[in-house]
Amino acid sequence: MTTTSVRPGARSSADWITIEQATFMPNRRPPMVIERGQGSRVWDVEGREYLDMIAGIAVVSLGHSSPVVQRALAEQSARLIHISNLWYSIPQLELAQLLMDHSPFDKVFFCNSGAEANEAALKLARKWGKRNRDGAYALITAEHAFHGRTLATVTATGKEAYTRSFTPLPEGFVQIPFNDMDALERAVDATTAGVFLEPIQGEAGVHVATQSYLRDVQDFCRDKGLLFVLDEVQTGVGRLGTLWGFERWGVEPDIMTLAKGLGGGVPIGAVLAKDPAAVFEPGDHGSTFGGNPLMCAVAHAVVTYILENDVLGNVNRVGAVLKQGLEALVGTAPLVESVRGEGLLLAIELREEKAPDVARLGIEEGVLLNATGPTTIRMAPPLTLSAAEAEEAIDKFQRAIAKV
Ligand SMILES: Cc1ncc(COP(=O)(O)O)c(C=O)c1O
Known part of the structure; x- marks a missing residue:
């Protein structure tokens, strides 16, 4: 039991962080507490404004x-x-129909997160x-992939730092x-x-599958009678300027998450599958909240x-402004x-291991950036980011790197 309780009087970031330290299994985050957000911006409890170029890790798609x-x-x-998966409900059926109408898939299973979908x-x-x-x-996965943190998905992820404390791991993953x-x-x-596979390895630092690679993987899978599964947890739903990321490569997986x-x-979360791959029968899988x-x-x-509302057009236009503006810094x-990167999933590779410093200094400059590794900054802003906000992000990023 902890002696610190959440006090209604807590006001400053420091106050809240004291509570976090007393109550949370530890996590690393910068020392400010975000209180509210609007569009592409958030404000901390001290009232400081930040342009959010990571959008809750590529989540807050409409701002x-x-x-x-x-x-x-x-x-x-x-x-x-809530009604549970014991009963039909209209929003679930409407969403299923919408996803099927706008994709090459036939069946869906709904869940609550990326790891669960995978x-x-x-x-x-x-x-x-x-x-x-x-x-x-067995599933063949890629080195530097990220598929989630449950035992099976972290094994598919294959990063030793994420798995070493949790062995034995499930069998059947080849990297x-x-x-x-x-x-x-x-x-x-x-x-x-x-x-x-992911079409773009987002967590690893936005490593893009080559055009020929995804096509060749698809053709190889068809030829050998293997399933071709794409993890579009990060790339799906408009992030790359197409509704589904795979459209950029001109491929169609059997299963998409x-x-x-x-x-x-x-x-x-959701798993979409073509009919031959949609093999779940009643009792095979389930989720109370899904x-x-x-x-x-x-x-x-x-x-x-x-x-x-032409959000995909916006992603392409503003993504180009952002990418070209960042490229001009090279x-x-x-x-x-x-x-x-593609669309509004971009990474800036630095010459030195300074990405965490750049992200920290970005906060001082009023922009939220994400260091995916020592040399990589990722940007995955809302899909509704404006061109003016993209220019502002470039400017703030530039000021952050100038300070390193
Ligand atoms: C490609 C990919 N798959 C799976 C996940 C896991 O999703 P979640 O954190 O919702 O479990 C992520 C999260 O970053 C991801 O980027």
Whole structure:
């Protein structure tokens, strides 16, 4: 039991952080407490304003406290918040229909997060392998992938730092270098059920699959009778300027997972599958909260808004402004080595291991940035970011690196 209680009198960031230190299993975060947000901006409890270039890790797709999200929450919460997967509910069915109408998939399973969506996809792949590939169960994943933190998804992620305290890990995961077709061909054996990749490795620092790689993986999977599974938790729902990331590569996976931007800030995940891969039967999988009416109503409103308001056009236009503006810093500003990414999922590679310093100094300059590693800054702002805000972000980023 802890002796510190959350006091209504707590006002400053320091006050709140004292409470955090007494009550939380530790996490590392900068010493300020965000109190409210609007559009692409947030404010801390001291009233300082920040341009949010990471949007809750690529989640707040329509901006903070979007009226679209607020309206859906208000209307649906007055009607029905939760009913469980024992019963049908209208928002769930409407969202399922919307996703099927705008994708090449046939069936969906709803859950609450990216890890859960991937966990469900892994179970689907195993069941599919049992039925269709003589009991094959293994998934080939990529080095530096990120698929989540449950035991199976962290094993698929394969990063030793994330797994070492939690062994023994589940069997059936084989890791190969990303963008390396020869390695994939060598890795396949009788136990392989499928290949499980991100089109852009976001958490690893925005490493983009080459055009030929994803096409070749798709063709190889079709040729060998393997499942082609894409984790679009970060890249899906408009982030790359297409509704689904895979459209940029001209491929179609058998299974796709979503979360993050789908709910525009509320927790929801989904697995979408083509009919042959949609092998769950009653009792195979489930989630009490998955597909609850409140989250589904919000996700439906978010996806509808994206489709009807040229949000994808905005991502392409503003993404180009941001990328070109950042590229102009290569060779002119200190530290900046290169820029990569698509749409509004970009990374700046630094020449020295200063990314955490840049993110810290960004806070002083009034911009939220994310260091995904010692040399990499990621930007994944709201999809509704304006061109003027993109210019402002470049300016603030430039001032942060000048201070390092
Ligand atoms: C590609 C990808 N997959 C899965 C996840 C895990 O999602 P969640 O944190 O919602 O479990 C993430 C989170 O960053 C991700 O980027």
